[in-house]
Amino acid sequence: MSEKHDVSGVPTTGHLWDDDLADFTNQPPKWWMLGLTASALFVVVYWIYYPSVPFASSFFKGVGGWSAIKEMEADKGEVDAARGKFEAKLKDMTPAAILADSELTEYIKRSGKVLFGDNCAACHGQNGAGTKGKDGLFAPILNDDDWLYGGKIDNIYETIAGGRQGMMVAHKDTLKEQQIDDVAKFVKALSEEGKDKADADPAVAAGKKVFMESDCTACHGTDEHGIQAMGSANLTDKIWRFDGSLEGIKHTITYGVNSGDPQARIAQMPDFKKAAKLSDAEIKKLAVYVYKFGGGQVDSTPEVAVAAPTPATPEKAAK
Numbered sequence: 001m002s003e004k005h006d007v008s009g010v011p012t013t014g015h016l017w018d019d020d021l022a023d024f025t026n027q028p029p030k031w032w033m034l035g036l037t038a039s040a041l042f043v044v045v046y047w048i049y050y051p052s053v054p055f056a057s058s059f060f061k062g063v064g065g066w067s068a069i070k071e072m073e074a075d076k077g078e079v080d081a082a083r084g085k086f087e088a089k090l091k092d093m094t095p096a097a098i099l100a101d102s103e104l105t106e107y108i109k110r111s112g113k114v115l116f117g118d119n120c121a122a123c124h125g126q127n128g129a130g131t132k133g134k135d136g137l138f139a140p141i142l143n144d145d146d147w148l149y150g151g152k153i154d155n156i157y158e159t160i161a162g163g164r165q166g167m168m169v170a171h172k173d174t175l176k177e178q179q180i181d182d183v184a185k186f187v188k189a190l191s192e193e194g195k196d197k198a199d200a201d202p203a204v205a206a207g208k209k210v211f212m213e214s215d216c217t218a219c220h221g222t223d224e225h226g227i228q229a230m231g232s233a234n235l236t237d238k239i240w241r242f243d244g245s246l247e248g249i250k251h252t253i254t255y256g257v258n259s260g261d262p263q264a265r266i267a268q269m270p271d272f273k274k275a276a277k278l279s280d281a282e283i284k285k286l287a288v289y290v291y292k293f294g295g296g297q298v299d300s301t302p303e304v305a306v307a308a309p310t311p312a313t314p315e316k317a318a319k
């Protein structure tokens with residue numbers, strides 16, 4: 001069958017159409033044959049080295065011992081090693097020292113989300129944005145600069161470690177309804193008109209008198225700014241922990257907060273250390289995480305305020 005092409009002299013398969021078109025018997029180029037053989041070999045080796053053939057209840061595991069789970073664990077090991085370095089470092093540092101270390105703070109900002117989400121977000125909302133009293137959980141917003149118990153790093157640490165339960169007594173037996181009505185109007189005017197105007201406003205003068213002459217000043221101060229050690233709310237700002245309507249304010253004054261009265265407002269921040277829910281390192285991380293929501297206050301008197309919850313390491317703090 002192997003006729004030769006008239007013009008080129010190359011053997012053909014016998015398929016000749018005319019002088020220009022013929023079916024030659026040329027071998028494929030060498031590089032192409034090599035490539036084909038190499039890929040065939042590669043398939044066999046790959047097939048034996050890696051898990052391949054499925055059986056009824058198992059599969060051929062491959063001679064190389066590779067598995068997706070092992071690869072994932074190796075990656076995780078690397079991440080754990082990187083975390084371990086930071087975790088070991090912050091264990092012996094005070095919250096203030098951690099805050100002063102930008103690398104550690106960055107690490108906490110990235111890794112604290114899960115810890116906060118698991119333990120705090122149910123009451124305080126994602127990113128501390130608050131829950132607006134949903135389900136009766138009057139947990140304060142944590143990403144503003146309004147603090148009941150102080151926004152310095154050590155205040156925040158103490159809040160999380162020890163819990164907080166501000167207490168305001170009920171006034172239903174100590175004040176008359178008219179007095180409660182009057183003082184509620186004064187309190188509302190404090191945030192609506194501003195302190196200076198409310199103080200001089202004859203329309204709420206009766207309420208101001210009640211405020212100054214009953215027990216209010218003992219806890220909220222004569223300037224109505226609240227006292228941090230007690231967590232008594234600042235009554236001169238526009239931020240309401242509970243309900244800021246006149247009815248809402250009257251309710252708070254009548255039944256109090258955590259007062260034991262069945263209608264009292266409940267505001268309980270659990271303690272995370274004594275209940276042994278979180279380790280000291282976790283509490284420190286959360287303190288820094290919350291501080292970095294943006295509302296944290298700078299400590300102007302570090303010598304006094306940096307009370308070390310764990311052995312102090314001022315050398316590290318200085319770094």
Ligand code: HEC
Pocket residue numbers: 116119120121122123124137138139140142146147148149150151156159160164165166167231266267268269270272286287290
């Ligand atoms: C069961 C609900 C609840 C959970 C869970 C909770 N909190 Fe609170 N938290 C509160 C309440 C209520 C208050 C206010 C207490 C008060 O008014 O006396 C508060 C107060 C605070 C304050 C003080 C705010 C201020 O203005 O001074 C901080 C900081 C805080 N919580 C952080 C956290 C962190 C961090 C977690 C997670 C580890 C957490 N909370 C978990 C309910 C909760």
Ligand code: HEC
Pocket residue numbers: 148165166167168169171183184187211214215216217218219220230231232233235239240241242243244249252253257267
């Ligand atoms: C024993 C201390 C105490 C006394 C007395 C007291 N308060 Fe309070 N009050 C508090 C505390 C603490 C809070 C904040 C509770 C919290 O947030 O957990 C508070 C909260 C409030 C609030 C709610 C503020 C908000 O943002 O929702 C109002 C209003 C208020 N007090 C008014 C008064 C008035 C008016 C009087 C006097 C008739 C009074 N309080 C007496 C401790 C006290």
